Amino acid sequence: MMRSVSLLLTVLLIMASMAVWAGEKEGKTCLNVKGMTCGHCVDRVKTALEKVEGVKTADVQLKEGHADVRTIKQVKFESLAKAVHEAGFEASSTETCVEKKDKK
Numbered sequence: 001m002m003r004s005v006s007l008l009l010t011v012l013l014i015m016a017s018m019a020v021w022a023g024e025k026e027g028k029t030c031l032n033v034k035g036m037t038c039g040h041c042v043d044r045v046k047t048a049l050e051k052v053e054g055v056k057t058a059d060v061q062l063k064e065g066h067a068d069v070r071t072i073k074q075v076k077f078e079s080l081a082k083a084v085h086e087a088g089f090e091a092s093s094t095e096t097c098v099e100k101k102d103k104k
């Protein structure tokens, strides 16, 4: 009897951890950001994006007017756009991600 209870608990524990894992998927969201003119703008956008819950890092590129946002869980585009808007810029959704070029 005790054996089957502990087996059941183990199965439940595995199922629970799988559910958490599925919901907390790491990902990447890419945005076009309009209105950035200098390094300070980049910093403001980066800081604003990195304050959004679930965001790990934001890689903002001035020249491309672009931001690659790495997330530790699902983050809605709307949450990111709102943060950018509050920082004084406008973000739009894009499927295209600009990979950061290695500086040598």
Ligand SMILES: [Cu+2]
Residues within 6 Å of the ligand: 036, 037, 038, 039, 040, 041, 042
């Ligand atoms: Cu600026």
